[in-house]
Amino acid sequence: MNIINQNIQINNNTITLSMKREDLLHPFVSGNKFRKLKYNILKAKEHNYEKLITFGGAFSNHIAAVAFACQEAGIQSVGIIRGDELADKIEDNPTLLFAQNCGMKFEFVSREEYQNKTSESFISKLNYKYGNHYLLPEGGTNELAILGCEEILTNNDFHFDYICCAIGTGGTISGIINSSHSNQKIIGFPALKGDFLKDEIRKFAKNNNWELVTDYHFGGYGKITAELVDFINQFYMNTQIPLDPIYTGKMVYGVMNLLANNYFPNGSKILMIHTGGLQGIKGMNKLLEKKKMNKIVF
Structure with missing residues (x-):
């Protein structure tokens, strides 16, 4: 598996920001x-x-x-x-x-x-x-899916203080929570409005070292704004990492916004999980074209 933790440059020398490229797991089932x-x-x-x-x-x-x-x-x-x-x-x-x-x-x-x-x-x-x-x-999302998602984190990831990932149905973050160390904080960024996902996550998550940040859904599931498109495209230009607009793009936007607002303590080591979903960009670009908005570069 060609999985790497890719360091991302930020304007803060005391904080380390990395991304786990789960999108590289497989060309079609990523x-x-x-x-x-x-x-x-x-x-x-x-x-x-x-x-x-x-x-x-x-x-x-x-x-x-x-x-x-x-x-x-x-x-x-x-x-x-x-x-x-x-x-x-x-x-x-x-x-x-x-x-x-x-x-x-x-x-x-x-x-x-x-x-x-x-x-x-x-x-x-x-x-x-x-x-x-x-x-x-x-x-x-079911118990076997959680079992698979528990394999996202490895021994090489336990030095990170914060693990950040997008949330759809809650299965991925539940697996990450279960395999994390108690001293790590898991932060989920729902793509849907509201915090009702807490109950879904509690069905599968065995630890309590997690929280949801619900401010970066951009209007709800499947919703997207020109601001988000511009952010995704600028991020790609800066890092050569493509982001999907439904999940990971919103999560990365949220992390960057939290960084700008000093949410993370000095010295923090942060790992963002890229959960794939890039196949959806083609369909989203068709919708953006109809709306005469800028398309997503990938």
Whole structure:
């Protein structure tokens, strides 16, 4: 695995800022998706499941990663996609087109129906239609995903005082919390509004050395502003590190803002986790182009 901790220059000689390049794990199943799928795919194969079913939206990193991972493992994949209006727009959607080319079959459902995807009636319909299958939740977070994410931190990372990562469903940060040392502080940056994720994280996290900073969601999940685009592009120019606009870009913006406001004590060693998600940039750039905004460079 070509994973490196890349030092990033900042205008503060007393603070060390580094990034763990989990986006380099795999060209198509990168970052936290590689970690989350590792043991789930192994279990599906061990139990001879021929089909894996999961859920996601139009530009879902999870959908793209599952499609490729299942193709590699010789398992059929089915994506339950939020938004029935997307059924005839696959060719215009880089994520869905990639997943389809990997062999994933789609079932498009209305946004209202999608909200009930974990209900007993919805699951029963899946069981009736698809028979014996391995069911993976949206975002891939379950106990096996946490197990995989616990492998993000290694012995080489225990000298860091702060570990920062973006949050979607809470699985990645839970794994990081579980494998961290008690003297480390884990800081999560949710891509969604609100702090309801605390309850989700508490389901899996074994330690209490963490907190959420909820000020950098830029309007909520999937939302983006010109300010964030400019930051991501400037960061790429300065470091040659591409950032996705949904997760890692917001986290890095938040860390830099906290640094500027003296949030971290002098002498702090900070590690940011790059959780991948770069495949979503193409889809986001299409939306930015329609809005006549600057596109993301990567």
